[in-house]
Amino acid sequence: MKAARFYRANEKLRIEEVPVPKPGPTDVIVKVHAAGICGSDVHIVKGHTFTEFAPIILGHEGAGVITEIGDNVQRWNVGDRVCINCVTTCGICYNCLRGRDSICLRRKNIGRDLDGVFAEYVKVNERNLIALPDSIPFDQGAIITDAVATPYHAVVSRARLSVGEKIVVYGLGGIGLHAVSLAKIMGAGLIVGVDVNESAMAAGKEFGADEVFNPKNGDFSKRLLDLTAGDGFDVAIECVGIVGTIRDCIEAVKIGGRVVAVGLGQGDINAGPLLGFVRKEVELMGSSAMELKEISTIVDLVHSGRLDLSKSVTKRVALSEVNACLDALSDKKERIVRMVIVQI
Numbered sequence: 001m002k003a004a005r006f007y008r009a010n011e012k013l014r015i016e017e018v019p020v021p022k023p024g025p026t027d028v029i030v031k032v033h034a035a036g037i038c039g040s041d042v043h044i045v046k047g048h049t050f051t052e053f054a055p056i057i058l059g060h061e062g063a064g065v066i067t068e069i070g071d072n073v074q075r076w077n078v079g080d081r082v083c084i085n086c087v088t089t090c091g092i093c094y095n096c097l098r099g100r101d102s103i104c105l106r107r108k109n110i111g112r113d114l115d116g117v118f119a120e121y122v123k124v125n126e127r128n129l130i131a132l133p134d135s136i137p138f139d140q141g142a143i144i145t146d147a148v149a150t151p152y153h154a155v156v157s158r159a160r161l162s163v164g165e166k167i168v169v170y171g172l173g174g175i176g177l178h179a180v181s182l183a184k185i186m187g188a189g190l191i192v193g194v195d196v197n198e199s200a201m202a203a204g205k206e207f208g209a210d211e212v213f214n215p216k217n218g219d220f221s222k223r224l225l226d227l228t229a230g231d232g233f234d235v236a237i238e239c240v241g242i243v244g245t246i247r248d249c250i251e252a253v254k255i256g257g258r259v260v261a262v263g264l265g266q267g268d269i270n271a272g273p274l275l276g277f278v279r280k281e282v283e284l285m286g287s288s289a290m291e292l293k294e295i296s297t298i299v300d301l302v303h304s305g306r307l308d309l310s311k312s313v314t315k316r317v318a319l320s321e322v323n324a325c326l327d328a329l330s331d332k333k334e335r336i337v338r339m340v341i342v343q344i
Contacts, residue, residue, distance in 0.1 A: 003119035004322045005055040009047030012323045013058060013118070021115070021123035028076055028126055029068040030084065034138035035117040035341040036061030037325045038146060039173065043264060044112065045326055052113035059341075060086035060110050062117030063132055063141030073126045081132040083141040083299070084117065084124050085292050086110040091127065102153060102289045109289075117142075118322060120343060130295050133303045139316060139340040140309045143174075144298050147338050148309065149290035151179035151237070152298055154260045156186065158287040159235045163187035166228055168252050169209070171239035172200040174338045175262060177207045178312070179237050184208035185306055192227060199335035206311060215248070224252060232257060241265030247272055250282055258283040315339045 001020045004013040023029050041058050043049040063083040066076055076082070089096050089104035096104050110116050115123070132141040155161050167188050169179045172195040183191045184207075193204030193212040201212040211227060213220055225232065232254030238246050241263030247270055249259045259282060261269075271277050271284060301307035314337045317325055325339045 001120035002319060003057045003115075004059070004319060006044060006051060006058050007055045009045065011045075013045070013326070014055070015320060015322075018057075018119070020121050023068055023070040023073075023123060025070045025072040026126050027070045027123050028066050028073055028129065030062065030064045030082060030122050030124055031067045032062050032117050032120060032122055033064040033343055034062070034142040035059045036143040036145075036147060037322065037329065037339045037341065039175075039329055040264060041111070042326055042329050046330070048266065049112065049264070052108070056112075057115040057117075057119050057122075058111050059116035059118035060112070061142045061146045062086075062110075062122060063138045063145070067121070070126070076126055076129060081134065081138075081141075082129040083132045083145050083295065084110065084122070085128045085130065085145060085290070085295055086116075087289050088114065088125060088128055099291070099293075102291045118319065118341065128292070130292065130299055132299065135303050136299065139313045139342060140302065141299075142340055143309070143312055143338045144302065145295055146290065147174045147312070148178045148182075148298050148307075149295045150262065150287075151175050151239070152182055152294050153290045154237055154262045154287035155179050155182050155235075157291070157294065158285055159237065159258050159260045161186050161188060161235055164189040165234035166190040166192075167235040167237065168192040168194060168224070168233045168249070169204075169237045169239060170194045170245050170249060171263060172197070172204040172212070173239065174312075174336070176237070176239035177203055177337055179239060179262075180204055180207045180209050181307065185301070190227060192224065192233070194224075197332065197335075203335060203337065221251075228254070234258065235260070237262060239263045243267040243269050246284075250277070250284065253282060256281050258285070260285055260287045262287045312337050313340050316342045319343065
């Protein structure tokens with residue numbers, strides 16, 4: 001089969017012929033029909049995130065059809081349409097047993113610790129599959145697993161956004177835009193998007209933001225607070241991965257507000273003066289990946305028509321174009337929600 005493999009940082013992925021994987025007793029083989037290209041793939045190529053081994057097949061947002069099953073697989077059949085949870089878990093550690101499988105103590109990530117979905121076929125443990133209804137196209141099924149599930153985990157599970165609350169989202173890329181759309185269907189009273197890119201700001205409005213702002217404008221902070229009558233926001237979601245933006249989020253929320261850091265980046269967090277941070281009782285939390293049950297919930301939301309992902313796929317490309325797409329994500333010169341490798 002053809003696969004895009006990562007060898008070392010700051011080099012192009014190599015499109016190579018490799019053996020089709022064989023399933024273990026509890027594994028299935030999925031014919032990959034769609035694979036989303038994510039900013040975290042760029043982090044690997046740039047050397048900011050390390051892989052378990054090399055060469056390795058990158059890609060962690062996948063959907064397709066089961067073509068082979070292991071001897072002990074009982075839930076799935078050949079021909080089933082599925083999307084793939086990229087976080088593999090043990091199912092028995094403390095966090096797994098309390099339903100926090102996104103932070104399984106033995107977790108491994110497809111496309112970073114295990115061969116990924118930038119290939120014609122991928123081997124996946126049966127526990128990592130979610131049924132994909134015929135009503136959802138494969139490209140949407142692929143991006144549900146991260147581009148939508150990661151902000152769902154941040155907005156719903158971590159921030160605990162309630163109906164009527166005010167939320168500000170910093171960074172209107174693929175993750176931030178879906179955070180906006182999820183806040184909309186969750187019944188947020190006010191949704192504000194923040195980005196330095198004009199096309200990203202326009203996308204923020206399309207995805208449901210009530211207001212969008214460029215933080216480089218001189219009156220940005222005042223205009224932001226004026227929207228909440230000076231009180232601040234209930235929730236701030238940081239999707240940029242810049243430590244200074246986390247400080248901006250802390251300043252943007254009200255007393256007792258919640259700040260959730262989603263974006264991946266370098267550096268140390270500075271929460272500001274200790275006295276003010278303590279007295280404000282701000283909740284500052286990280287949000288990592290997603291849980292299997294959350295992906296299943298999102299599939300249900302899309303299937304029912306409650307969540308519309310029709311604008312979420314910016315471009316559909318062939319596997320041979322993966323390096324050009326990674327460059328485009330790195331350059332940030334064009335408006336991209338998600339680019340998806342599609343294979344028939």
